Amino acid sequence: MSKDAPPKTEEQQPPATNGGRRRKDLRKSAYDMTAAGAEHVVERRTLAVLVDNEAGVLARVIGLFSGRGYNIESLTVAETDHIGHISRITIVTSGTPMVLAQIKAQLDRLVPVHQVTDLTVEGPSVERELAMVKVASTGDARVEALRLKDAFRAHVIDATLDSFVFEVTGSPEKIDAFIELMRPLGVTEVTRTGVVAIKRGQEGM
Amino acid sequence: MSDLMTGAEMVVKALKDQGVEVVFGYPGGAVLPIYDEIFKQQGIKHTLVRHEQGAGHAAEGYARATGKPGVVLVTSGPGATNVVTPLQDALMDSIPIVCLSGQVPTFLIGNDAFQEADTVGITRPCTKHNWLVRDVEDLSGTIHEAFHIATSGRPGPVLVDIPKNVQMTTGTYQKPNSAPRKSYAPKVKGDIERVTDAVALLEKAERPIFYTGGGVINSGQKATELLREFVRSTGFPCTSTLMGLGCYPGSDPQFVGMLGMHGTYEANMAMHDCDLMICVGARFDDRITGRIDAFSPGSKKIHIDIDPSSINKNVAVDVPIIGDVAHVLEDMLRLWKSNGSKKKDVSAWWSTIEEWRAVDCLAYKMGGKTIKPQHAIKRLYELTKDHDTYITTEVGQHQMWAAQYIKFEEPNRWMTSGGLGTMGYGCPAAIGVQVAHPDSLVIDVAGEASFLMTMQEMGTAVQYDLPVKIFILNNERLGMVRQWQELLHGERYSHSWSEALPDFVKLAEAMGCIGIRAETTDELDDAINDMISIDRPVIFDCVVEKHENCFPMIPSGKAHNEMLLGEASTEGAIDEKGAALV
Numbered sequence A: 001m002s003k004d005a006p007p008k009t010e011e012q013q014p015p016a017t018n019g020g021r022r023r024k025d026l027r028k029s030a031y032d033m034t035a036a037g038a039e040h041v042v043e044r045r046t047l048a049v050l051v052d053n054e055a056g057v058l059a060r061v062i063g064l065f066s067g068r069g070y071n072i073e074s075l076t077v078a079e080t081d082h083i084g085h086i087s088r089i090t091i092v093t094s095g096t097p098m099v100l101a102q103i104k105a106q107l108d109r110l111v112p113v114h115q116v117t118d119l120t121v122e123g124p125s126v127e128r129e130l131a132m133v134k135v136a137s138t139g140d141a142r143v144e145a146l147r148l149k150d151a152f153r154a155h156v157i158d159a160t161l162d163s164f165v166f167e168v169t170g171s172p173e174k175i176d177a178f179i180e181l182m183r184p185l186g187v188t189e190v191t192r193t194g195v196v197a198i199k200r201g202q203e204g205m
Numbered sequence B: 001m002s003d004l005m006t007g008a009e010m011v012v013k014a015l016k017d018q019g020v021e022v023v024f025g026y027p028g029g030a031v032l033p034i035y036d037e038i039f040k041q042q043g044i045k046h047t048l049v050r051h052e053q054g055a056g057h058a059a060e061g062y063a064r065a066t067g068k069p070g071v072v073l074v075t076s077g078p079g080a081t082n083v084v085t086p087l088q089d090a091l092m093d094s095i096p097i098v099c100l101s102g103q104v105p106t107f108l109i110g111n112d113a114f115q116e117a118d119t120v121g122i123t124r125p126c127t128k129h130n131w132l133v134r135d136v137e138d139l140s141g142t143i144h145e146a147f148h149i150a151t152s153g154r155p156g157p158v159l160v161d162i163p164k165n166v167q168m169t170t171g172t173y174q175k176p177n178s179a180p181r182k183s184y185a186p187k188v189k190g191d192i193e194r195v196t197d198a199v200a201l202l203e204k205a206e207r208p209i210f211y212t213g214g215g216v217i218n219s220g221q222k223a224t225e226l227l228r229e230f231v232r233s234t235g236f237p238c239t240s241t242l243m244g245l246g247c248y249p250g251s252d253p254q255f256v257g258m259l260g261m262h263g264t265y266e267a268n269m270a271m272h273d274c275d276l277m278i279c280v281g282a283r284f285d286d287r288i289t290g291r292i293d294a295f296s297p298g299s300k301k302i303h304i305d306i307d308p309s310s311i312n313k314n315v316a317v318d319v320p321i322i323g324d325v326a327h328v329l330e331d332m333l334r335l336w337k338s339n340g341s342k343k344k345d346v347s348a349w350w351s352t353i354e355e356w357r358a359v360d361c362l363a364y365k366m367g368g369k370t371i372k373p374q375h376a377i378k379r380l381y382e383l384t385k386d387h388d389t390y391i392t393t394e395v396g397q398h399q400m401w402a403a404q405y406i407k408f409e410e411p412n413r414w415m416t417s418g419g420l421g422t423m424g425y426g427c428p429a430a431i432g433v434q435v436a437h438p439d440s441l442v443i444d445v446a447g448e449a450s451f452l453m454t455m456q457e458m459g460t461a462v463q464y465d466l467p468v469k470i471f472i473l474n475n476e477r478l479g480m481v482r483q484w485q486e487l488l489h490g491e492r493y494s495h496s497w498s499e500a501l502p503d504f505v506k507l508a509e510a511m512g513c514i515g516i517r518a519e520t521t522d523e524l525d526d527a528i529n530d531m532i533s534i535d536r537p538v539i540f541d542c543v544v545e546k547h548e549n550c551f552p553m554i555p556s557g558k559a560h561n562e563m564l565l566g567e568a569s570t571e572g573a574i575d576e577k578g579a580a581l582v
């Protein structure tokens, strides 16, 4: 999903990929360096990486990014296949098309990596992040926080007389918006999972 | 023999099942069980080095000279950290190395135990893959997998870290299996559509050039044969990277010499002006391309490489073909022939190239009595070319002169540290080559400074009767550094000369080798002939002109067609931007 997708319409958004076109461009021009400054356009991408869940695999992936100077905006990982011991890593990164192609090729080259999918370019996909937001307040501010949470479909998952913990799910932008909204009402702590993402439609990775 | 055995027994059995004949290593507490097993057996020969870095480079030399993986055995902690440089060296130059390291027992890992180091952590970025084996049941399978990964796809170094208690525990030995892990499957066949596109470009080219690299040699003998057939049947010129020397015969008229920073004028000019570049197993690194935005601006580019991450990394190409060089060349050659071997008339292109050649960019002035380093290499080449010769080098000016003046007719005859540029590589690498080819003439073309970095390996040479020849171009300078300081840093020679150099002849004698010195041009030939005829390790101190620079040179930050040809053209050659580059 593109970064500036407004939170409330995200479900109905048309596939925000510009993907088909971009992909074709890549193939045709092979990142033609002479094409009018094309290589300087920094793009954000969400990659899904399937790996063998073995010791050190995350260190390999992270070491690749730090060692080669690539960006990590968000990274999440968990075992998604307990029988085959396959973990899925979701990485949000950014770079020029040439760098992004390198990132994918370099990831693919790691021995425990099964598959690298660029969810941003390979057709429409959905992204979600989960956050827990602690808001400590009393009186009007407390009432307002409880009321406003509904606009974001957040839930109360812990409450005391002078605090709530809200659970909110959505795009990173929606979560940013929720936290900003709650801040004046007494945010004392925030924790976020980072982005997970999946392709739309019936087809599996 | 039952399948139940200790981890240490498994290590030796797995090595034998992988066809290993030679191990380069150094013992210590955490590998003693493995050394005990090595003691008890016959099949595998162990070469005791003097420093683990030497073991790594010797294994690299062995691997390059044989096409087989080099095997290294080191202890935990300092043993493993000492091998980091050769691992990175092998990674950069795609050399198959299997390094086995001892580790403290599993129950002490993380305790800052004696000689503990996080070996898999330290070597993760300098290996193709590595493993810490915590369970003896995984040990043999892991070693087999390690060999598979080191030698397949783009070859590279791997490391298996084996805690001492795992070596001493009994478990079940698994034979090498044919079902390697699913996540690792390098593609060897190129896409046939791409091959077709490539052949179409070949048929249209008016100013084509083959740009070949170490990938041809890594791919194996067949790749070399196919390349030669292909280049000859097209009649196109062929250049090679430092790593690829020997894949196309150096004295063939279609060979225009090495390209890159210290490549020939004709090779670099042809790369710059070509309309079709056929890159075979090379990777467009910065020593090759010079200024990247001025690199071969008018050409279509075909790139054959087994590593997808090499494609479009530095230079955008028009026809990328991912696959093994031999497989791709076979398809390409077949298609080219079945299309009728059509090509444009390239004679005009050749006449341009001949004009560049006529510049004679490798010409140098003789120094009277003083030996010119170029002349020393030229004579070394002339006097050894009819022998069964292998050449290794250290890093510096001498390395470039060796690459420029020695013609390699066959692959696997030239071992140099290309990607990492590791001073100290050549002496242990020569030892590895000599282990593989005991009766051949193995010469390390060395600088005096580089040799001092790993010269203790001459002890290894003496111990195992390995008659390696260290041919030192002794300029009493860190010559290449001095050259850059002259051209780039206002002739301020900051710490680029060695005082208190050893007397290399006495050093040779002290180490049990033969020492030879040549100080004048007229005694050079006899001295080289002496060296060749001695069947023992030799340290040859060739005292050369101290301030010679290595030309031609593409200054950093400049394009291929902005080469410096000699002393006269060097003033202000490198601007500030270029000075920031390495």
Ligand SMILES: Cc1ncc(C[n+]2csc(CCOP(=O)(O)OP(=O)(O)O)c2C)c(N)n1
Residues within 6 Å of the ligand: B394, B395, B396, B397, B398, B399, B421, B422, B423, B424, B446, B447, B448, B449, B450, B451, B473, B475, B477, B478, B479, B480, B481
């Ligand atoms: C391990 C290591 N340290 C430093 C360098 C940087 N370096 C490159 S060439 C060179 C000088 C080499 O001197 P010498 O071996 O005498 O060769 P010469 O250039 O004089 O032929 C140095 C210091 C290097 N390549 N490797």
Ligand SMILES: [Mg+2]
Residues within 6 Å of the ligand: B396, B447, B448, B449, B473, B474, B475, B476, B477, B478, B479
């Ligand atoms: Mg020197």
